[in-house]
Amino acid sequence: MLVKEFTTVLELEPLPDFVETGHVRDVTERGLAYIEAGFPLHLRGLSGTGKTTIAMHLAAKLGRPIVVFFGDEEYSTSDLVGGRYGYRRRRVVDNFIHSVHKIEEDMRQTWVDNRLTVACKHGFTLIYDEFTRSRPEANNVLLSVLQERMLALSPIRGGDGYMKVHPNFVAIFTSNPEEYAGVCKSQDALRDRMVTIDLDHPDRDTEVAITVSKSGLGKEDAAKIVDVVRALRDSVKCEFSPTVRGCIMIAKTLRIRNAAVNSGDRVFREICKDVLSSETSRGGNKAGMKKVREAIGVLIDRYCSLPDTSALDTRRGRHARTSKTAQPSSGGGGLSG
Numbered sequence: 001m002l003v004k005e006f007t008t009v010l011e012l013e014p015l016p017d018f019v020e021t022g023h024v025r026d027v028t029e030r031g032l033a034y035i036e037a038g039f040p041l042h043l044r045g046l047s048g049t050g051k052t053t054i055a056m057h058l059a060a061k062l063g064r065p066i067v068v069f070f071g072d073e074e075y076s077t078s079d080l081v082g083g084r085y086g087y088r089r090r091r092v093v094d095n096f097i098h099s100v101h102k103i104e105e106d107m108r109q110t111w112v113d114n115r116l117t118v119a120c121k122h123g124f125t126l127i128y129d130e131f132t133r134s135r136p137e138a139n140n141v142l143l144s145v146l147q148e149r150m151l152a153l154s155p156i157r158g159g160d161g162y163m164k165v166h167p168n169f170v171a172i173f174t175s176n177p178e179e180y181a182g183v184c185k186s187q188d189a190l191r192d193r194m195v196t197i198d199l200d201h202p203d204r205d206t207e208v209a210i211t212v213s214k215s216g217l218g219k220e221d222a223a224k225i226v227d228v229v230r231a232l233r234d235s236v237k238c239e240f241s242p243t244v245r246g247c248i249m250i251a252k253t254l255r256i257r258n259a260a261v262n263s264g265d266r267v268f269r270e271i272c273k274d275v276l277s278s279e280t281s282r283g284g285n286k287a288g289m290k291k292v293r294e295a296i297g298v299l300i301d302r303y304c305s306l307p308d309t310s311a312l313d314t315r316r317g318r319h320a321r322t323s324k325t326a327q328p329s330s331g332g333g334g335l336s337g
């Protein structure tokens with residue numbers, strides 16, 4: 001059977017807004033060491049702990065072409081390995097003699113290698129993001145790839161049903177323990193073959209640096225938003241932990257709405273409450289949301305109040321706040337609320 005490959009292979013450049021703090025360097029160094037020692041790597045952590053970003057960063061460091069796969073419960077083994085494609089039906093209409101129609105059917109089937117097969121064959125780096133979202137039956141094919149470095153293939157593809165995995169093949173997995181809990185035992189068998197690094201939410205400096213880098217907000221203002229988010233996280237009032245994603249969303253929306261990081265700014269308070277209550281309660285439980293919104297209000301008062309609001313010039317504050325090089329927001333908050 002004719003074998004083809006239709007797979008998107010990426011060449012990753014280092015991200016321009018990637019933040020490298022001590023925390024990020026530490027995870028990167030550990031991850032690269034396990035990969036160099038020949039182990040598949042698994043980054044496990046809650047949403048927003050930086051798994052996907054660090055997986056991409058590690059893959060870029062390896063300098064090999066990359067194939068990315070996002071776990072999905074709809075997937076089957078053929079989505080990873082490949083399958084038969086190729087039924088073709090063509091209808092030809094003669095423009096001069098309208099009664100003439102010609103239909104061609106081509107039943108020749110072609111085997112198309114999918115991402116895992118392509119990566120194993122050429123020694124590429126595979127990033128399998130949120131692998132536990134796929135059903136265990138779809139992922140079982142990975143067991144022999146990781147353990148024996150052999151990929152089992154359908155006899156229909158031709159050959160002897162196995163492919164030796166290229167020595168440069170590297171696999172990086174990510175998963176979220178919240179989604180993983182009790183999913184299935186055979187996912188555990190897969191996980192046993194990997195080295196797992198557990199990621200927690202980054203430290204404060206890293207969250208501030210990420211917020212600044214992704215939004216362009218000044219460091220002092222970003223730090224206040226991060227403090228609100230971290231305190232909310234620690235207060236355990238939420239169904240789901242707020243993340244640095246929430247910080248980035250708040251910081252970016254502030255610019256659009258011309259709001260200031262200031263407890264007196266009504267728009268700022270509204271943005272924080274909208275973003276953080278939606279991030280932390282996905283079920284939309286009204287009573288729960290109300291409590292979270294109230295808690296956010298208290299934290300905004302605690303972390304974003306200006307020392308002496310009477311001395312502020314609203315306009316001057318707004319300009320200073322939104323610039324990337326903004327000065328500390330003691331002189332940079334607007335009072336619009």
Ligand SMILES: Nc1ncnc2c1ncn2[C@@H]1O[C@H](COP(=O)(O)OP(=O)(O)O)[C@@H](O)[C@H]1O
Pocket residue numbers: 017018019020024045046047048049050051052053054210213214244245248
């Ligand atoms: N080192 C970093 N540098 C820049 N941005 C980062 C970094 N780590 C995480 N981020 C940003 O933080 C957010 C959450 O990271 P992400 O990798 O998507 O987390 P996860 O995959 O664990 O849910 C994303 O917007 C991402 O761009």
Ligand SMILES: [Mg+2]
Pocket residue numbers: 051052053129
């Ligand atoms: Mg992710």
